[in-house]
Amino acid sequence: MLKPTDAPELPRILYSCYASRSREGEQFVSEHIFGCQLAGTMLLDDGQQQHCFGEGSVWLLRRNQLMKFQKQPPARGEFETLSVFFDQPTLRAVSQEYGYQAEGHTPGPGVLPLTPSPLYTSYFESLRPYQQLAQPSQAPLLALKVREALLLLLQANPALRDVLFDFSEPGKIDLEAFMQANFRFNVTLSRFAYLTGRSLANFKRDFEKLFLTSPSRWLQQRRLQEAYYLLKEKGRTPSDVYTEVGFEDLSHFSFAFKKAYGVAPSRV
Structure with missing residues (x-):
């Protein structure tokens, strides 16, 4: 199972899998998260709108958001999601290497549903062999998969550069x-x-x-x-x-x- 670690240098790819009961809670989303619902249902509420993601759904969670979630396994099955975390050092490195820049701060919803595509499906399927590589020694391999996800998103949704490469901190709001x-x-x-x-x-x-x-x-x-x-x-x-x-x-x-x-x- 791929899990986040306390070591900041290890790229974060999280595989979540369990059965038998629903789970709910809330969290502060500190980094952008690219996720895919493999089985079961995920309910996400960013305080403005509730989203329901079934099997095959793909989404992007914006960083610096409060989020409530409810995870529901399917009948006689297991709940499964895969999530890729885009940390700020990785985003800054890609921005410098490829010249991606945000045109300014773009306010918007905390949950961005993405249109499913064969590219996304193939990418998340490619992560399955890496489920046993969540060790510091495997950081270079995981870093490549995180970069791959980032470039894939930008190819399919060029406008996401204004979200992913916005490095500003929250400004004073109402x-x-x-x-x-x-x-x-x-x-x-x-x-x-x-x-x-x-x-x-x-x-x-x-x-x-x-x-x-x-x-x-x-x-x-x-x-x-x-x-x-x-x-x-x-x-x-x-x-x-x-x-x-x-x-x-x-x-x-x-x-x-x-x-x-x-x-x-x-x-x-």
Whole structure:
């Protein structure tokens, strides 16, 4: 199995395979990811839109994005995906070697569905023999496969150079709009600060000026409001909604909900 490693010099190609049950969670996508759904279904939610990828689907995830995911194995089968991570040193090296440059920062969705093609199919099939090569000594071979994926994408979608070779960090953006769209993600305040183009101190200062309360208090109140709506209007259950709105565990959610609304979430 190819897995990411803590060693930064090892190229990252991840093969994910398991059976028997769905898995869900969220993550910060720190690098662009080129992925293919080999079997089962992948649901991705970037806070703006939900995408459903079935067998044979191909996608690109943009870096510096918050993402919720749900992985569903097929009936009587295994969930399988292959993902290639484009790290910044590799992208900068390819940019310098081939002259690829972004024409400027291009805002856009975090998930870019790609039109399946025989080229993509052949490439991901070619990765299967490499599933046992996730060792530091095999880094040169994996690096070639990562570069191959990058050049293949650019050949099929030349406009992606404005995404892949945009090396700018997040700029200062509309804080209210971002937080209203992303409060469901259970990430640190420093991560929210980075994604809105602020230092942590400036994020807290701007936040309190805008919302007239602290970020932590606002996040809890906003998540509880969303949970109440889902329970009351949509008929959801507490065990369904607590992670969806950004709480880490059910007991903490239940305690905070009862304190805010005077009733346990199971009684709504």
